[in-house]
Amino acid sequence: MRPMGRQLTSFASARRMSTDLLLICLVESIASFALWPCGSTQTKNLLTSPSSVPPPRHQPGITTGFGVHSSTRATLSMTVAPSADTVIKRFTFERAWYPVMPISYAETDRPNAFTLLGRRMVLWRSADGWACVEDACPHRLAPLSTGRVKSDGNLMCRFHGWEFAGDGKCAKIPNASPEASASLCGSPETAATRFPVRDDGGLLWVWPESGDAGFANSLLSSPAVDPNASKFEWIMTIPPVSYESMVENSMDPSHAPHLHEGTFAASEMVRLEEYEVASDIEPQGYLLKHGGYTQKNVGMDASRRFTAPSFVHVEYKLPSGKKQDFQLYFTPSTPFETRVMTNLQAPQLPAWLPARGLLTDLFHAFFLTRKGLWRFSDQDRLVMQGQDQTQSEDPHRAQLAWDIVSPSDTGVSTFRRWLERVGGGPFSASNPTFVPTKEEENRWNVHGKHCPSCRRTLKLVDRLQKQFGKLSAASAAVAAVLAIRGALSRAIIATAISILMQGASMSMERGRRSFFGLERELWVPQVYAK
Numbered sequence: 001m002r003p004m005g006r007q008l009t010s011f012a013s014a015r016r017m018s019t020d021l022l023l024i025c026l027v028e029s030i031a032s033f034a035l036w037p038c039g040s041t042q043t044k045n046l047l048t049s050p051s052s053v054p055p056p057r058h059q060p061g062i063t064t065g066f067g068v069h070s071s072t073r074a075t076l077s078m079t080v081a082p083s084a085d086t087v088i089k090r091f092t093f094e095r096a097w098y099p100v101m102p103i104s105y106a107e108t109d110r111p112n113a114f115t116l117l118g119r120r121m122v123l124w125r126s127a128d129g130w131a132c133v134e135d136a137c138p139h140r141l142a143p144l145s146t147g148r149v150k151s152d153g154n155l156m157c158r159f160h161g162w163e164f165a166g167d168g169k170c171a172k173i174p175n176a177s178p179e180a181s182a183s184l185c186g187s188p189e190t191a192a193t194r195f196p197v198r199d200d201g202g203l204l205w206v207w208p209e210s211g212d213a214g215f216a217n218s219l220l221s222s223p224a225v226d227p228n229a230s231k232f233e234w235i236m237t238i239p240p241v242s243y244e245s246m247v248e249n250s251m252d253p254s255h256a257p258h259l260h261e262g263t264f265a266a267s268e269m270v271r272l273e274e275y276e277v278a279s280d281i282e283p284q285g286y287l288l289k290h291g292g293y294t295q296k297n298v299g300m301d302a303s304r305r306f307t308a309p310s311f312v313h314v315e316y317k318l319p320s321g322k323k324q325d326f327q328l329y330f331t332p333s334t335p336f337e338t339r340v341m342t343n344l345q346a347p348q349l350p351a352w353l354p355a356r357g358l359l360t361d362l363f364h365a366f367f368l369t370r371k372g373l374w375r376f377s378d379q380d381r382l383v384m385q386g387q388d389q390t391q392s393e394d395p396h397r398a399q400l401a402w403d404i405v406s407p408s409d410t411g412v413s414t415f416r417r418w419l420e421r422v423g424g425g426p427f428s429a430s431n432p433t434f435v436p437t438k439e440e441e442n443r444w445n446v447h448g449k450h451c452p453s454c455r456r457t458l459k460l461v462d463r464l465q466k467q468f469g470k471l472s473a474a475s476a477a478v479a480a481v482l483a484i485r486g487a488l489s490r491a492i493i494a495t496a497i498s499i500l501m502q503g504a505s506m507s508m509e510r511g512r513r514s515f516f517g518l519e520r521e522l523w524v525p526q527v528y529a530k
């Protein structure tokens with residue numbers, strides 16, 4: 001690795017560089033899927049034998065949620081009893097803790113639906129704490145996420161009113177007599193399928209293996225929680241992008257100067273020649289180290305630690321001595337959807353500020369997500385969705401980078417080696433071809449509808465738009481009356497107020513649309529804009 005304290009380049013003064021680095025750090029922390037990885041120090045021959053090529057994505061065999069290959073079934077049946085060897089020395093996607101949402105995003109008075117490894121589940125706050133069951137009522141398979149949380153903490157199905165306690169057991173069947181209800185609810189068949197859930201580090205974690213084996217196995221493993229996580233402010237996005245593309249992207253820093261025009265420029269690129277695998281590639285993860293990749297961070301020592309299956313922890317030691325770290329979680333939701341949780345690290349408004357909560361929401365909605373997250377994420381999604389589409393048309397097509405064309409490919413290649421080590425990705429190859437729609441990738445579906453802050457701001461914008469519209473109409477009416485009565489100067493003032501209110505209403509409408517818009521056209525390099 002390059003030594004720390006390397007002299008700054010002649011392209012910028014030390015002061016300017018420090019400012020730029022702070023900007024990069026902020027943008028990196030808020031760009032849910034835009035952290036850039038490292039590569040090995042050796043360039044390999046492209047004509048590698050096929051046997052050395054890592055497995056295709058969605059390789060059949062190790063799969064969860066979309067059908068289990070026979071060999072996997074055999075493995076599962078052999079390891080139903082909890083075994084330290086199974087959990088600690090091996091890795092299967094079904095036996096791991098996954099963060100599924102920040103606690104700040106979870107509603108306490110209603111069910112929270114989500115999908116993990118292709119399984120629809122629902123979380124709610126029961127009398128015994130957070131509980132998680134399959135999003136299907138055992139009575140007639142109605143989605144429990146459309147039900148409601150009762151004051152006693154039971155989750156009630158909306159179809160016929162069955163109720164479930166936090167342990168998943170049926171608590172009440174309204175159409176049965178109290179005696180029959182108690183008797184029926186004693187049967188395991190009337191219980192909802194329950195999954196282990198934990199609340200740790202500001203995130204809600206779910207273990208996607210149900211039954212006694214799932215609960216026993218979950219006790220042998222701990223969620224990958226950062227020691228400082230209690231101080232973090234988590235932001236979640238759910239882009240229509242595969243888990244594999246997301247994790248690879250987080251380990252591929254050399255794309256930043258080329259793709260992230262606006263924050264970087266291709267002319268700032270520094271060749272990423274120092275990228276090494278700094279640990280064994282274990283089922284539980286690995287460590288990568290690399291140097292700088294732009295003139296703004298040349299000379300830094302960076303590391304990227306992947307802790308299976310979700311956690312990527314990035315640390316930068318900059319030549320100035322400043323240290324910065326970033327935490328990203330990638331939770332596979334469906335073959336082409338990933339739940340991404342990032343420690344936002346946004347500047348906090350001072351505590352004494354009046355209406356601080358409101359201002360924080362506005363800052364989040366109109367500055368952070370627009371100027372930072374969306375430019376980066378749209379640029380990344382543009383590429384990753386294209387990768388997913390081509391890859392889904394031919395799941396066995398290998399990318400050259402998987403075998404390292406240049407040292408900067410080391411991060412991508414190492415993740416592929418890890419996939420090979422654990423037997424393939426979380427989903428099977430039998431998925432349909434991926435074709436994202438504009439709706440799937442718009443701002444509301446990717447982030448806003450999941451985010452309490454954005455939802456609050458949208459409600460406020462809606463209210464203000466209506467009020468400004470009403471004030472505009474009322475002022476226009478007053479202006480007309482005044483004009484009829486000959487009070488022309490006052491009529492002019494009322495007309496001006498009406499125009500002002502109309503302008504405010506229109507500006508609220510523009511703000512409202514930005515919650516649903518697709519920012520791609522605004523942020524991608526012009527050559528890609530449609």
Ligand code: FES
Nearest residue numbers: 137139140157160
């Ligand atoms: S389907 Fe849930 S109560 Fe009937």
Ligand SMILES: [Fe+2]
Nearest residue numbers: 448451453454
């Ligand atoms: Fe938000």
